[in-house]
Amino acid sequence: MPATSRRPADLQITPRQPSFDLAALMKKHRYWHNDDPVMTHFFNAMQATFPQGERFFIDSARDACTAIGEQNLDPQLRKDVKDFIRQEAIHGKAHDDWNEVLIAMGYPYMKEFDADIEKDRTWARKKIGAKWRISMTAAAEHMTASFARMILHKRPDLIDNAASPVRELLLWHALEEVEHKAVCFDLFQQLDGSYRLRATGMVFAFVDFLRHIYERQVYLLKQDGLWTVRNRIKLLTQVWGPGGIVASLAPYLLEYFKPGFHPWDTDERPVFEQRYGMEVKSVSAVAA
Numbered sequence: 001m002p003a004t005s006r007r008p009a010d011l012q013i014t015p016r017q018p019s020f021d022l023a024a025l026m027k028k029h030r031y032w033h034n035d036d037p038v039m040t041h042f043f044n045a046m047q048a049t050f051p052q053g054e055r056f057f058i059d060s061a062r063d064a065c066t067a068i069g070e071q072n073l074d075p076q077l078r079k080d081v082k083d084f085i086r087q088e089a090i091h092g093k094a095h096d097d098w099n100e101v102l103i104a105m106g107y108p109y110m111k112e113f114d115a116d117i118e119k120d121r122t123w124a125r126k127k128i129g130a131k132w133r134i135s136m137t138a139a140a141e142h143m144t145a146s147f148a149r150m151i152l153h154k155r156p157d158l159i160d161n162a163a164s165p166v167r168e169l170l171l172w173h174a175l176e177e178v179e180h181k182a183v184c185f186d187l188f189q190q191l192d193g194s195y196r197l198r199a200t201g202m203v204f205a206f207v208d209f210l211r212h213i214y215e216r217q218v219y220l221l222k223q224d225g226l227w228t229v230r231n232r233i234k235l236l237t238q239v240w241g242p243g244g245i246v247a248s249l250a251p252y253l254l255e256y257f258k259p260g261f262h263p264w265d266t267d268e269r270p271v272f273e274q275r276y277g278m279e280v281k282s283v284s285a286v287a288a
């Protein structure tokens, strides 16, 4: 069975080039997520992992293609890899800009955090084989797509409470994560495909992601003098409590451990179109 056989026939992975004036918003509305510093800094912390994270994903996809052999790749998957790389490169740039705004706002250590992941990324490319890195990348892509699914189906408040243009940036990124959610999974399946490595990749990627978010969120709150007992409890509740982010994400993340799982078992694209009025291109629309 070809690796792309479960891909929706009308799927078009579309790299878009929106621009967002985050500096203007954040200057006048520092706690842009419903005036809540804890949730605002959760998003500031999460997004700060993206620029280097997404470059890691791009490296992994390129190295997986080389290991598989370009000539052995299904032409559709080869095209999807190119579109995936273009999307992630644009995401990385948008999140670099977000980080720059944070640095200018008085969070200078965000630069060091970024440099640390960059060092790890360079090390990993030299020392860790393509199979392992694509397994972690496929898992990380499942996490970002699951985050998108979670905000659509369980926690639309996470979007609705974000002020513009962060709201639009989050929706744009979420839609593109959905569009390319299976690319690295299909590469992993073709390169290795073992259940053991797939599951191990998820455990590593999940723990690493949470650790990075936590250390950045704590720094941002400390820098504002808001690392108080009340906010520590709030952070634990919002992230780990009942109905919190991890609990809401967990059922989607756990689907990854089903032996026959594929990212296109579900399709979230219509919700972006119907609820948020976003343009989702499909192959027939592109051909028309």
Ligand SMILES: [Fe+2]
Binding pocket: 054, 087, 088, 091, 173, 177
């Ligand atoms: Fe991305």
Ligand SMILES: [Fe+2]
Binding pocket: 057, 088, 141, 144, 177, 180
């Ligand atoms: Fe992605």
